[in-house]
Amino acid sequence: MFRQSSTLICPFCDAGAAYRTRPPQWQSTRSVATLHKRRPSRMNLSPNVARGPPRLEVSGKPVRKSRNSPFGGMNQTEPPRPGYGVKNPISASEQKRAGRFAKDTPDKDGKEPMKALKMQRALASVSYEARGRVKQTLQDLDSFEQFDLLPVLKESVSTQADVSPTPVQRLAIPALLGTEDGKRRKRKEGLADGEKKAMQQFLLAAETGSGKTLAYVLPILDALKRAEKAEAEAERTLAAQQPSQPHTTNNRLFDLEVEPPPVPGLNAGRPRAIILLPTSELVAQVGALLKSLSHTVKFKSAMLSTAFTSTVIRSRLFHPGGVDVVASTPHLLSSITESDPNVLSRVTHLVIDEADSLLDRSFSPITSSIIDRATPSLQQLILCSATIPRSLDTYLQKRFPAVKRLVTPNLHAIPRRVQLSVVDIDKLPFQGNRDLACAQTIYDIGKEGPEEVVAGEGEREGGKEKKIVVFVNEREMASELTAFLRGKGIDAMALSRDSEERGQMEVLAEFTGASIGATARRMQQGRLAASSSSSSSSNEKPASMTGLERLLAPSTPAPTPTSSRSLPGVKVLVTTDLGSRGIDTILVRHVVLYDVPHTSIDFIHRLGRVGRMGRRGKGVVLVGKGDRKDVVAEVRGGMFRGVALI
Numbered sequence: 001m002f003r004q005s006s007t008l009i010c011p012f013c014d015a016g017a018a019y020r021t022r023p024p025q026w027q028s029t030r031s032v033a034t035l036h037k038r039r040p041s042r043m044n045l046s047p048n049v050a051r052g053p054p055r056l057e058v059s060g061k062p063v064r065k066s067r068n069s070p071f072g073g074m075n076q077t078e079p080p081r082p083g084y085g086v087k088n089p090i091s092a093s094e095q096k097r098a099g100r101f102a103k104d105t106p107d108k109d110g111k112e113p114m115k116a117l118k119m120q121r122a123l124a125s126v127s128y129e130a131r132g133r134v135k136q137t138l139q140d141l142d143s144f145e146q147f148d149l150l151p152v153l154k155e156s157v158s159t160q161a162d163v164s165p166t167p168v169q170r171l172a173i174p175a176l177l178g179t180e181d182g183k184r185r186k187r188k189e190g191l192a193d194g195e196k197k198a199m200q201q202f203l204l205a206a207e208t209g210s211g212k213t214l215a216y217v218l219p220i221l222d223a224l225k226r227a228e229k230a231e232a233e234a235e236r237t238l239a240a241q242q243p244s245q246p247h248t249t250n251n252r253l254f255d256l257e258v259e260p261p262p263v264p265g266l267n268a269g270r271p272r273a274i275i276l277l278p279t280s281e282l283v284a285q286v287g288a289l290l291k292s293l294s295h296t297v298k299f300k301s302a303m304l305s306t307a308f309t310s311t312v313i314r315s316r317l318f319h320p321g322g323v324d325v326v327a328s329t330p331h332l333l334s335s336i337t338e339s340d341p342n343v344l345s346r347v348t349h350l351v352i353d354e355a356d357s358l359l360d361r362s363f364s365p366i367t368s369s370i371i372d373r374a375t376p377s378l379q380q381l382i383l384c385s386a387t388i389p390r391s392l393d394t395y396l397q398k399r400f401p402a403v404k405r406l407v408t409p410n411l412h413a414i415p416r417r418v419q420l421s422v423v424d425i426d427k428l429p430f431q432g433n434r435d436l437a438c439a440q441t442i443y444d445i446g447k448e449g450p451e452e453v454v455a456g457e458g459e460r461e462g463g464k465e466k467k468i469v470v471f472v473n474e475r476e477m478a479s480e481l482t483a484f485l486r487g488k489g490i491d492a493m494a495l496s497r498d499s500e501e502r503g504q505m506e507v508l509a510e511f512t513g514a515s516i517g518a519t520a521r522r523m524q525q526g527r528l529a530a531s532s533s534s535s536s537s538s539n540e541k542p543a544s545m546t547g548l549e550r551l552l553a554p555s556t557p558a559p560t561p562t563s564s565r566s567l568p569g570v571k572v573l574v575t576t577d578l579g580s581r582g583i584d585t586i587l588v589r590h591v592v593l594y595d596v597p598h599t600s601i602d603f604i605h606r607l608g609r610v611g612r613m614g615r616r617g618k619g620v621v622l623v624g625k626g627d628r629k630d631v632v633a634e635v636r637g638g639m640f641r642g643v644a645l646i
């Protein structure tokens with residue numbers, strides 16, 4: 001029964017008859033039933049029940065019946081809204097808490113959301129359509145023989161890599177040679193004397209460990225050798241065209257014969273190609289590749305970095321025999337060119353390797369000034385990177401809008417052959433102790449079965465040991481964690497900007513498998529010269545010490561044998577971002593991310609130390625309370641699906 005102002009509506013009356021307030025006979029339901037000559041117990045539903053309750057009105061306005069009452073859901077004449085009452089299997093907040101925030105399922109637009117990574121707005125996007133197009137064009141190239149490279153270069157490649165070219169090499173080599181359309185090399189004959197071809201600009205972007213170095217080194221060497229040949233031919237032609245002057249000679253028979261002054265090496269201090277790299281370690285790595293190629297291709301290379309003394313640097317750069325290719329850090333090269341601007345006067349090829357680092361806010365002014373000063377003679381500017389951050393993308397659009405982008409189909413994707421697992425440090429037994437979780441993870445890896453053996457690697461120095469790289473976000477943490485791990489009986493070494501530069505090459509060589517013989521010896525000589533010129537401090541250690549001995553020597557934090565445990569056959573490198581860029585850690589199968597990386601760029605570079613050149617690899621990320629579990633989940637989801645991170 002509904003009370004409406006002073007009107008009462010009878011629930012038994014089909015017509016919904018209204019009565020005046022408090023009629024005497026409405027003392028009870030029974031009396032009402034009697035009034036209508038019906039028994040409540042035999043009540044039938046009205047055939048008009050589907051019409052719904054009578055429309056209630058107050059002062060002519062409809063009144064909404066509240067559903068928030070025990071009978072609110074009764075007598076519904078319309079179906080409830082779609083999905084009403086259907087239990088959501090996992091609510092959005094539940095999913096978020098569980099760290100699996102619906103990243104594996106596309107949203108309603110069919111796009112992969114990657115919401116957390118999107119928030120970071122770190123990487124420039126490359127359309128899947130463009131990737132697909134590139135993939136198709138690369139299909140037919142499967143041998144170095146198909147490239148228009150000089151035969152001597154093709155031969156030397158077979159000593160470097162006895163296999164087929166990688167996608168980035170298939171893409172970049174023809175483009176840099178100018179033969180990507182299948183036509184013959186474009187010659188410069190059409191140019192008038194002194195006229196210079198417009199500088200070509202390339203961005204070479206491909207996944208980590210995919211052979212980018214060889215992809216730009218081979219075409220550069222090819223160009224240098226061809227230019228050298230062309231110059232020699234031109235000189236010969238010029239000499240042949242010059243008329244012989246017998247009369248003059250006869251007339252001067254009694255003149256004093258004046259020898260032309262000795263021409264100092266024309267190439268001394270004026271390289272034709274320069275490769276800029278962000279760290280001394282990378283200079284050494286690329287320098288080693290150049291050195292090995294120079295044995296067959298015959299050219300002169302020099303590596304310049306602060307790991308060498310100024311005497312060594314000068315003697316290399318200004319060697320009377322000349323220098324063709326220089327690998328250097330930007331700061332060092334910039335300071336050299338301040339005092340000797342001619343160093344850049346003949347450069348035809350300039351490579352900015354790890355361009356995302358070298359053109360970021362900290363490096364950009366110095367790198368840009370080198371580009372500016374080299375531009376007058378430059379034929380090719382090659383930017384090379386494993387990631388294209390948005391900042392680099394914007395820089396290129398503004399500064400080099402004509403840059404040709406050579407981007408491989410798998411750019412920004414961490415390969416599926418790399419597995420990423422997660423260790424929750426808040427759970428037992430770690431209870432938030434990240435150091436302990438890291439040590440236990442290393443022990444777990446150490447106790448796993450033997451590693452996949454790759455042909456040739458077993459013979460390399462230390463090839464049978466397990467190599468693990470641990471990445472930390474803060475460089476102060478590198479030495480702290482190293483000391484902790486040593487205390488737990490783990491053979492750990494630190495590599496960060498705080499570490500002594502001495503010994504870094506030797507430390508890295510244990511993880512890259514690089515021959516530390518000649519290169520390290522040269523670096524050692526450079527360092528020795530430096531140390532002898534500076535006042536010897538009590539911290540100086542004998543030069544004969546190996547990298548490990550140096551690290552273990554008293555001036556560095558000594559390993560505290562607090563643990564009776566030990567983990568033989570495992571070597572650990574604790575490093576920062578310094579060790580994540582470009583270092584070819586080909587012997588490493590495991591990476592531990594002690595901290596959750598700040599951006600997807602860091603994820604790509606750090607996990608890129610494993611899974612290089614088709615190898616398998618494992619990554620373990622330690623996550624705790626304050627960490628971005630959503631980011632980790634998205635990266636894992638992306639890796640699982642084999643899609644590019646954003």
Ligand SMILES: Nc1ncnc2c1ncn2[C@@H]1O[C@H](COP(=O)(O)OP(=O)(O)OP(=O)(O)O)[C@@H](O)[C@H]1O
Nearest residue numbers: 161163164165166208209210211212213386582584
């Ligand atoms: N065609 C090839 N076949 C097999 N191995 C190759 C080939 N080209 C290069 N390599 C080897 O692959 C390894 C990785 O090469 P490189 O360091 O140039 O990779 P990258 O793409 O520059 O990596 P990053 O982005 O980490 O700097 C090196 O050990 C190199 O010798």
